[in-house]
Amino acid sequence: MLQEWLYLAIFLAISLFIPAAAIGAAALLSPKKPSTLKNSIYECGIETVGPARIQFKAQYYLYAILFLIFDVETVFLFPFAVAYNQLLFFAVIEVILFVFVLAGGLAYAWRRGALEWS
Amino acid sequence: MTTMQLIFLITAAVTIFAGVMMVSVRKLLHAALWLILVFFGVAVIFGLLEASFLVIIQIVLYIGAIAILIVFAIMLTQNAIDDTYQTSRRWLVTAVVAVIALAGILLALFTWPQGQALTSTLAGGQQDIAAIGLALLDPEGYLIPFEIASILLLAALIGGIYVGIEHKGEEK
Amino acid sequence: MIFIADPITFITTWLNSVLTGWGIPAIWVQFIMFILGAGLLALGAMIFTIGLIWLERKLGGRVQDRLGPNRVGPWGIFQTIADMLKIFTKELITPVGADKFLYNLAPLLAMAAVLGLWAVIPLSPTVFGTNINVGVLYLIGIGSIGELGIIMAGLSSNNKYALLGGFRAVASLLSYEVPMAITLLIPVMLAGSMGLNDIASAQKVAFIFQAPVAALVFFIAAIAENGRAPFDLMEADSEIVAGFNIEYSGLKFGMYYVADFLHAFTSAMIFATLFLGGWNGPGAEQYPALGFLYLLIKTALVYLLTVTIRFTVPRLRIDQMMAFAWKYLTPLALASLLVTAVVDKAAPAGQGLLRVALLIGANIVLFLIADRLVTLYRKQHEKARKVVSDDRPVPVAIRSTVVEEPEVNS
Numbered sequence: 001m002l003q004e005w006l007y008l009a010i011f012l013a014i015s016l017f018i019p020a021a022a023i024g025a026a027a028l029l030s031p032k033k034p035s036t037l038k039n040s041i042y043e044c045g046i047e048t049v050g051p052a053r054i055q056f057k058a059q060y061y062l063y064a065i066l067f068l069i070f071d072v073e074t075v076f077l078f079p080f081a082v083a084y085n086q087l088l089f090f091a092v093i094e095v096i097l098f099v100f101v102l103a104g105g106l107a108y109a110w111r112r113g114a115l116e117w118s
Numbered sequence: 119m120t121t122m123q124l125i126f127l128i129t130a131a132v133t134i135f136a137g138v139m140m141v142s143v144r145k146l147l148h149a150a151l152w153l154i155l156v157f158f159g160v161a162v163i164f165g166l167l168e169a170s171f172l173v174i175i176q177i178v179l180y181i182g183a184i185a186i187l188i189v190f191a192i193m194l195t196q197n198a199i200d201d202t203y204q205t206s207r208r209w210l211v212t213a214v215v216a217v218i219a220l221a222g223i224l225l226a227l228f229t230w231p232q233g234q235a236l237t238s239t240l241a242g243g244q245q246d247i248a249a250i251g252l253a254l255l256d257p258e259g260y261l262i263p264f265e266i267a268s269i270l271l272l273a274a275l276i277g278g279i280y281v282g283i284e285h286k287g288e289e290k
Numbered sequence: 291m292i293f294i295a296d297p298i299t300f301i302t303t304w305l306n307s308v309l310t311g312w313g314i315p316a317i318w319v320q321f322i323m324f325i326l327g328a329g330l331l332a333l334g335a336m337i338f339t340i341g342l343i344w345l346e347r348k349l350g351g352r353v354q355d356r357l358g359p360n361r362v363g364p365w366g367i368f369q370t371i372a373d374m375l376k377i378f379t380k381e382l383i384t385p386v387g388a389d390k391f392l393y394n395l396a397p398l399l400a401m402a403a404v405l406g407l408w409a410v411i412p413l414s415p416t417v418f419g420t421n422i423n424v425g426v427l428y429l430i431g432i433g434s435i436g437e438l439g440i441i442m443a444g445l446s447s448n449n450k451y452a453l454l455g456g457f458r459a460v461a462s463l464l465s466y467e468v469p470m471a472i473t474l475l476i477p478v479m480l481a482g483s484m485g486l487n488d489i490a491s492a493q494k495v496a497f498i499f500q501a502p503v504a505a506l507v508f509f510i511a512a513i514a515e516n517g518r519a520p521f522d523l524m525e526a527d528s529e530i531v532a533g534f535n536i537e538y539s540g541l542k543f544g545m546y547y548v549a550d551f552l553h554a555f556t557s558a559m560i561f562a563t564l565f566l567g568g569w570n571g572p573g574a575e576q577y578p579a580l581g582f583l584y585l586l587i588k589t590a591l592v593y594l595l596t597v598t599i600r601f602t603v604p605r606l607r608i609d610q611m612m613a614f615a616w617k618y619l620t621p622l623a624l625a626s627l628l629v630t631a632v633v634d635k636a637a638p639a640g641q642g643l644l645r646v647a648l649l650i651g652a653n654i655v656l657f658l659i660a661d662r663l664v665t666l667y668r669k670q671h672e673k674a675r676k677v678v679s680d681d682r683p684v685p686v687a688i689r690s691t692v693v694e695e696p697e698v699n700s
Contacts, residue, residue, distance in 0.1 A: 011328040015405030026541035065278035067464040081478040083251030091255040105275040117609035182434025
């Protein structure tokens with residue numbers, strides 16, 4: 001088990017290192033002539049008005065919370081899926097109950113209009 | 119085993135450092151990003167304990183969902199955009215209370231005799247996760263908590279949507 | 291082990307014996323092998339993308355009745371190499387006020403999130419990075435690292451467009467991750483394991499025949515996760531303001547570009563592994579090299595389909611995209627999960643044809659019901675929906691007055 005995680009850690013480190021090395025090489029090869037005009041950020045051909053970090057709509061938060069709930073639900077169901085072959089029909093009914101409660105949550109979100117992008 | 123201990127010490131140091139940075143950094147968004155590093159450190163520690171399922175939950179749920187939810191929530195609140203920081207000293211009391219509570223829980227766990235007895239190793243591989251599944255759906259095991267969890271999630275969902283929709287109404 | 295049957299295992303066994311022969315302790319031999327294997331796999335995947343970009347551009351050209359790249363080398367095959375040489379020598383511009391660390395970290399995360407997927411994909415019965423017991427969840431977890439990269443790019447670029455693009459991209463990625471994760475449960479359930487190699491080897495009958503609806507939902511969600519047309523709203527190539535990566539230039543932008551192409555191919559490979567049987571095929575167990583060939587053929591078919599979709603289907607609006615994920619795909623994925631669980635438990639034991647037939651039948655019924663519901667829903671909302679071409683001021687009438695005016699003046 002530990003070996004598999006070690007392999008994954010090495011793999012991720014390497015897959016971070018390869019693009020980093022490529023960008024590093026590009027930084028050496030490429031010209032470096034920064035100027036105020038070139039580095040300035042743009043917005044419809046004029047200079048940016050106000051700070052770049054603007055306030056966001058509540059819609060994003062709603063999607064994030066829906067995602068969080070359904071992600072937790074799915075993660076709860078993964079052990080069920082692995083153990084599925086060893087389980088009885090009763091367990092399937094339990095899972096149906098579990099899913100239905102959360103499907104009710106989705107229906108509520110739908111009715112309240114939380115799924116509409118406004 | 120010494121290599122393992124070394125990795126553990128480095129990870130723990132990085133995690134604690136990230137935690138300290140998280141609470142002390144001025145910009146809220148940077149605090150959220152330090153929090154992600156804390157989550158990642160915890161995931162590595164779970165990995166050292168060979169708890170695959172917990173590692174992946176830590177990454178999928180905490181980094182993939184909760185951290186992103188926090189970033190979205192920060193972008194939603196107007197105040198966070200100016201780099202305001204706390205001026206009241208009340209946080210000190212909160213910190214002391216939190217430390218005492220954590221110490222109490224840890225002490226209780228270490229002195230709990232059953233806590234020592236639980237360290238039996240599992241078969242490894244798929245059987246680890248199948249065992250979790252069987253325990254979750256066993257009526258004599260954790261079936262009731264499992265079903266209650268769904269109701270808890272439903273409550274969280276409805277609460278979150280209610281608050282979000284109210285906010286949406288104000289904006290218009 | 292014969293070289294032709296299984297070249298990779300042959301080479302690893304040989305290398306292992308050589309390294310052990312030099313008196314290196316076994317644990318270090320393994321460590322070296324890990325680094326070599328991971329490095330070669332990741333590097334190979336990245337170099338492979340050069341060919342992939344050429345292929346996709348050529349195919350796209352053909353689909354749209356163009357020639358595609360045709361200048362550099364025969365059939366333009368060196369086009370991507372020329373592009374790569376050019377992008378290596380482009381200046382890397384950092385915008386004013388950017389958060390330097392996050393700004394530079396974001397493209398690395400985007401690339402790592404795609405390369406990392408290759409660690410768990412079984413290329414043949416014997417060649418795979420690792421058959422970790424949470425493989426399927428690892429795919430989701432790596433995806434969330436990619437989302438993190440996008441958020442970082444949006445936040446650190448100090449540009450409103452990047453920020454808006456990043457947040458839209460992440461919101462849509464999150465939305466499509468839900469049906470994707472739910473449909474991932476079904477292969478896990480049928481195989482009884484989360485390891486991708488276990489799932490591949492469990493498919494004596496490919497899972498697409500046992501759960502076609504889930505396969506369809508996964509396929510659509512995977513296209514959306516790639517950010518490809520018709521779901522390419524998050525960073526649309528053809529728009530003036532591209533998205534979260536507008537402030538990136540040179541190879542930093544190139545990383546997003548490469549990651550995009552590689553991700554499309556990798557998702558096709560994951561689809562082939564989860565639903566089309568991966569390396570399964572006649573004789574794959576005896577000759578693992580043959581298994582790799584089967585996987586490549588299946589992947590190529592799925593990939594061609596995604597490319598054709600990319601170049602034919604028009605782009606969705608953001609509200610349509612979100613509605614599709616939450617109001618159609620998620621309920622369908624949940625229903626498909628429950629139907630598969632119930633039918634599979636109720637069906638007689640064993641891997642018989644009857645069980646597969648029952649599952650197919652249940653899936654067809656499910657799909658027909660879903661289709662009927664969509665039709666009903668559409669009829670109900672037809673009148674309430676705002677139609678773009680409705681009740682607009684007629685341009686002809688306006689023009690006639692405008693045209694008449696100069697005449698009066700003159």
